[in-house]
Amino acid sequence: MVTIDDYGDYETAWCPGCGNFSILKAVKQALVASNLKPHELLFVSGIGQAAKAPHYLNANVFNGLHGRSLPVATGAKLANPNLTVIVESGDGCNYGEGGNHLLAAIRRNIDVTLLVHNNQVYGLTKGQASPTSAEGFVTKAQPQGVPSAPFNPIAVAVAMKAGLVARGFAGMTDHLSELIQQGIAHRGFALIDVLQPCVSFNKVNTFGWYKERCKTLPPGYDPTDWEGAMKVAFEWGDKIPIGIVYRGNRLAFEEHFPPLREGTLVGLDVDPVILKKIMNGYG
Amino acid sequence: MSREEPMKNHSDNKTRRMLNILIGGEAGQGLVTVGQILAKALVRGGYSIVVTQSYQSRIRGGHNTFAIRVGVDEVIAPRESVDLLVALDRDTVTLHSKDLLPDGLVVLDGASEIDGDSLLKVPFKELAQERFSNIAALGVVSSLLGLDQGTMAGTLDDFFGKKDATLAAENDRVLAAGVGWTTRHGTSSHKLSAVSDHHKRLMMNGNEAIAFGALSAGLRLYSFYPMTPSTSIGLALAGQAKRMGLIVEQAEDEIAAINMAIGASFAGAPSMVATSGGGFALMVEGVSLAAMTETPVVVVVAQRPAPATGLPTRTEQADLEFVLHAGHGEFPRAIFTPGSVEECFHLTRKAFELAERYQGPMFLLTDQFLADSYRAVRPFELEDLTPVRAGKDVAESPPYQRFAITESGISPRLLPGMAEHLVVADSDEHTQDGHITEDLSMRRQMVEKRLRKGEGIRAEAMPPDVVGDPNPGLLLVSWGSSKGAVQEAASLMESKGERVATLHFSQVWPLVPDQFMSHLESARQVVSVEGNASGQLTRLIRRETGFDIKKKVLRYDGLPVTPESILGELNR
Numbered sequence: 001m002v003t004i005d006d007y008g009d010y011e012t013a014w015c016p017g018c019g020n021f022s023i024l025k026a027v028k029q030a031l032v033a034s035n036l037k038p039h040e041l042l043f044v045s046g047i048g049q050a051a052k053a054p055h056y057l058n059a060n061v062f063n064g065l066h067g068r069s070l071p072v073a074t075g076a077k078l079a080n081p082n083l084t085v086i087v088e089s090g091d092g093c094n095y096g097e098g099g100n101h102l103l104a105a106i107r108r109n110i111d112v113t114l115l116v117h118n119n120q121v122y123g124l125t126k127g128q129a130s131p132t133s134a135e136g137f138v139t140k141a142q143p144q145g146v147p148s149a150p151f152n153p154i155a156v157a158v159a160m161k162a163g164l165v166a167r168g169f170a171g172m173t174d175h176l177s178e179l180i181q182q183g184i185a186h187r188g189f190a191l192i193d194v195l196q197p198c199v200s201f202n203k204v205n206t207f208g209w210y211k212e213r214c215k216t217l218p219p220g221y222d223p224t225d226w227e228g229a230m231k232v233a234f235e236w237g238d239k240i241p242i243g244i245v246y247r248g249n250r251l252a253f254e255e256h257f258p259p260l261r262e263g264t265l266v267g268l269d270v271d272p273v274i275l276k277k278i279m280n281g282y283g
Numbered sequence: 284m285s286r287e288e289p290m291k292n293h294s295d296n297k298t299r300r301m302l303n304i305l306i307g308g309e310a311g312q313g314l315v316t317v318g319q320i321l322a323k324a325l326v327r328g329g330y331s332i333v334v335t336q337s338y339q340s341r342i343r344g345g346h347n348t349f350a351i352r353v354g355v356d357e358v359i360a361p362r363e364s365v366d367l368l369v370a371l372d373r374d375t376v377t378l379h380s381k382d383l384l385p386d387g388l389v390v391l392d393g394a395s396e397i398d399g400d401s402l403l404k405v406p407f408k409e410l411a412q413e414r415f416s417n418i419a420a421l422g423v424v425s426s427l428l429g430l431d432q433g434t435m436a437g438t439l440d441d442f443f444g445k446k447d448a449t450l451a452a453e454n455d456r457v458l459a460a461g462v463g464w465t466t467r468h469g470t471s472s473h474k475l476s477a478v479s480d481h482h483k484r485l486m487m488n489g490n491e492a493i494a495f496g497a498l499s500a501g502l503r504l505y506s507f508y509p510m511t512p513s514t515s516i517g518l519a520l521a522g523q524a525k526r527m528g529l530i531v532e533q534a535e536d537e538i539a540a541i542n543m544a545i546g547a548s549f550a551g552a553p554s555m556v557a558t559s560g561g562g563f564a565l566m567v568e569g570v571s572l573a574a575m576t577e578t579p580v581v582v583v584v585a586q587r588p589a590p591a592t593g594l595p596t597r598t599e600q601a602d603l604e605f606v607l608h609a610g611h612g613e614f615p616r617a618i619f620t621p622g623s624v625e626e627c628f629h630l631t632r633k634a635f636e637l638a639e640r641y642q643g644p645m646f647l648l649t650d651q652f653l654a655d656s657y658r659a660v661r662p663f664e665l666e667d668l669t670p671v672r673a674g675k676d677v678a679e680s681p682p683y684q685r686f687a688i689t690e691s692g693i694s695p696r697l698l699p700g701m702a703e704h705l706v707v708a709d710s711d712e713h714t715q716d717g718h719i720t721e722d723l724s725m726r727r728q729m730v731e732k733r734l735r736k737g738e739g740i741r742a743e744a745m746p747p748d749v750v751g752d753p754n755p756g757l758l759l760v761s762w763g764s765s766k767g768a769v770q771e772a773a774s775l776m777e778s779k780g781e782r783v784a785t786l787h788f789s790q791v792w793p794l795v796p797d798q799f800m801s802h803l804e805s806a807r808q809v810v811s812v813e814g815n816a817s818g819q820l821t822r823l824i825r826r827e828t829g830f831d832i833k834k835k836v837l838r839y840d841g842l843p844v845t846p847e848s849i850l851g852e853l854n855r
Contacts, residue, residue: 037703039699039705042550042700055709055718055719060700061708062549064542064546064576068539068542068568071506071538071542071546072545072549074546075504075542075548075550075554076547076549078547079546079548079549080550080551080552080699083550083699103535104535258525258528259503260530264551265528265530265551266551266698266701267672267673270499270670275499275665276665278526279662279665282485282486282491282660283484283662
C-alpha cells in the first residue's frame with residue numbers, strides 16, 4: 001500500500017498562505033487514494049510558481065519550458081503508456097503561452113491529467129494579468145485595467161467535448177483530491193481547473209472571495225449531458241460551480257496506434273526482415 | 284582517393300554514356316509522375332542518375348521541371364545543359380531552349396505552332412486521351428533512349444499498381460503507342476549505351492534516405508508540422524509506421540513537434556523532428572531544452588531560401604550559422620551536412636548514435652535540392668547495423684542521480700517508470716538529482732559537465748573528404764549537397780591539365796583544424812563554394828582557424844550549385 005509518506009515532504013519556494021500548498025496536499029491524497037507508487041508517475045510542468053509543484057513530491061518529473069508541458073507529456077505518454085502522466089502548471093502556462101497545445105490535447109484526447117493552478121494573475125513575474133484575469137483587473141502592467149475578456153477554460157473544453165472537464169477550489173482540499181482522482185482514473189484527457197488565491201498579487205480574487213462563491217454542483221447533476229454542461233460552463237459570478245462539469249466518452253488518443261496495443265515504444269528491436277523489405281521497396 | 288574519370292558524352296557506337304533529360308510542364312500535368320517512372324526504369328536498367336526537381340509553390344499551373352541526369356558511369360552532380368528537353372507545355376520550350384546543347388532534341392506536342400530544328404513533334408492527341416498524354420511522352424522518351432521496353436512497362440505497372448485493371452491496360456496501351464510512334468518517326472541520336480556491370484540499385488532521394496536511416500537507427504516517435512522541403516520525410520515514415528512499430532504524429536506546430544519528441548525521448552522512445560528554416564526558428568527554444576535536460580533528439584533542417592518564407596520550394600545553404608548557434612546558452616552539438624543520398628542514410632544513423640551517447644540535440648542540415656534529388660543507390664548493408672538503445676532501464680544502486688557529475692560529462696540515463704528509481708529533469712539549472720537549484724557553485728559544475736560532452740563529440744568528428752591532387756594549384760572547399768558538383772567541376776578542370784583538389788565537409792561542427800589545415804595551407808589558391816550569399820562556412824573556418832579563404836563562389840538564386848555554375852564563376 002502506498003502512504004502519503006511515500007511522496008515525501010519538502011521545503012518549498014512558495015509564499016506563506018499560497019493556494020499551492022493545499023493543491024499539493026490534494027494531489028498527494030489523490031495519488032495515495034489511486035494507489036500509485038512514485039515511480040509509476042510522471043509529472044510534467046512548465047514555468048511559474050505552480051510549475052515548481054512536482055519538485056515537492058516524489059515522482060518522475062520533467063519540468064520543461066513555459067507553456068510546453070502538454071506536448072512533452074503527450075510524447076512521454078505515447079512512448080510509455082504505462083506511465084500515469086500528470087501535467088501541473090499555471091493559468092499563464094496552459095491558457096496563455098501554451099494555448100494551442102491545450103486545444104490540440106483536447107482534440108487528441110491523450111490520457112493525461114492536466115491540473116491548472118488558476119489564480120487569475122502572474123505570480124512568478126510579479127503581478128501582471130493572466131489570460132483568466134477579469135476585464136478591468138488593475139495591475140502594474142495594466143494600470144488602466146485589463147482590456148481583454150478573460151479566457152473561459154471550462155467553456156472551451158466543454159465546447160470541444162473534452163474527455164473530462166472539472167473545476168476545483170484550493171480551499172476545498174478533499175473535494176479537489178476527489179476530482180484529481182477522477183481525472184487520473186479517466187481514460188483520456190482530463191482538465192482540472194483549480195481556482196486558488198494568490199496572496200501576493202491578486203487582492204481581488206482572495207481566499208474569501210472564492211470561498212464565498214465556490215459551490216459544488218448539485219447532486220443529480222449529469223456531467224454527460226453536454227448541453228447542460230455548456231450552461232454550467234458559463235456560470236461565473238456570485239456563484240461559481242465546482243465539480244465534474246463534463247465527461248465525454250471518446251477513445252483515448254494512444255489507443256489509435258497499433259504499436260501501443262502491444263506495449264510501449266521503449267526498448268523495441270528493429271526487425272531486420274521488415275527493414276530489408278522496406279529497403280527493397282525502393283528497388 | 285581517386286576520382287571518377289571525366290565523363291565522355293559520345294562513345295564510339297554513337298550511343299551516349301551520359302545524358303541530361305529535362306521534363307517541363309505545369310503543376311498537375313503529371314510531370315513528376317513521368318519523371319519518377321522514367322528515373323526508376325533507368326535505375327532498374329542499371330544506370331546511375333541524379334535528379335533535380337524545380338517547382339513553384341503552387342498546386343496547379345506554373346512552371347515545373349524534373350531533370351534526370353543519367354549515365355552509364357556514376358553520376359554525381361546535376362547539369363544545367365540539356366540533351367533531351369521533354370516539353371509538356373509551351374513554356375518549357377521558351378524557358379529552356381537556351382540550355383539545349385547544339386545536338387540536343389526537343390520533344391513537344393505536334394499541335395504546337397513552334398517550329399525549328401531539333402524538334403520532335405509528337406501527335407499526342409492521336410496517341411492518347413489528354414489525361415494520358417504524359418504516359419505517351421514517357422513511351423516516346425523511353426524509345427528515344429533505347430530502354431528495354433519490358434523494364435519500362437513493368438516500372439509503369441508497379442507505379443500505378445494493378446488494382447484498376449482498365450487504367451493499367453490503358454497505361455500499357457498508351458506507353459506502347461508512344462514507343463511505336465517513336466520507332467517509326469523518331470531519331471536514334473539519343474540512345475543510351477548499354478550498362479555492362481549491372482548491380483542492383485535502389486532509387487531514393489535525400490529525404491527518403493533520412494527516413495530509412497532513422498528507421499534503421501530505431502526511431503520510435505516522429506513528430507512534425509508540414510513544411511517544404513522537409514515534409515516527405517514524414518510521408519516516407521508514415522507509410523512504414525504500422526509495420527515498423529513507430530508513431531508518426533502531425534503536431535499542432537513546430538514548437539509542439541520538438542517538445543513532443545523530447546518528451547518521448549525522455550521516456551525512452553528514440554525520436555526525430557524535421558523542418559525547414561522557419562519551422563526550425565520555432566523549435567529553437569526546444570533545442571535549448573533538449574540540451575539542458577540532456578535529452579537525445581535528432582533535428583533535421585532541410586534548407587530553403589530565406590529570410591522568412593523566402594522561396595518555399597527552392598534550395599539554399601544559408602542556415603549553417605543559424606543551426607550552429609540555435610538555442611540560448613552554451614551547449615555542445617554536432618551538425619552533419621550530407622553530400623549525397625548515401626550520406627543522408629549514414630549520417631542520420633550517426634546523428635542518432637551521438638544524440639543517445641551524448642544525450643542532447645544533434646543536427647542534420649540538408650536542402651531542397653538533396654531532399655528531392657533521386658539517386659541510384661547501392662543497397663545498404665543492413666546486417667551489421669544496430670539500432671540505438673534509449674537509456675538504460677535498470678536502476679543502479681540508489682540514490683539515482685540523473686545528472687551525476689562525471690569526467691566525460693555523460694551521466695547515467697535511466698528511463699522513468701522502468702523500476703523504482705525516479706528520473707527528474709529540469710529546464711532550470713539543477714542539482715545532480717535533477718531538482719531546481721540556485722546554488723551558483725552547482726551552476727558552474729553543471730555548465731562544465733555539459734560542455735565536457737563536447738570533447739567527446741569533437742573526438743568523434745568526421746574529417747572532411749579530400750579528393751584530387753595532393754599539391755593542388757586550386758583547392759575547392761565546400762559543404763553539404765554541393766559535394767558532387769564541386770568534385771565534378773574539379774574533374775573537368777583536371778581534364779584540362781589543372782591541378783585541383785576538393786575539401787568537402789559532410790560535418791561542419793565541431794570543426795577540428797588538425798584534420799584539414801595542411802590541405803588549406805598547401806594549396807596555392809583556396810576557393811570556397813557555397814549555396815549562400817555571404818560564405819558562412821568560409822567565415823566559420825576563419826573563426827576557428829584564422830585561415831582566410833579570400834575567393835568565394837556563391838550561389839543564392841534558389842537553384843543548386845552545379846559544375847557549370849562553379850566553372851562559370853571561376854573563369855570570370
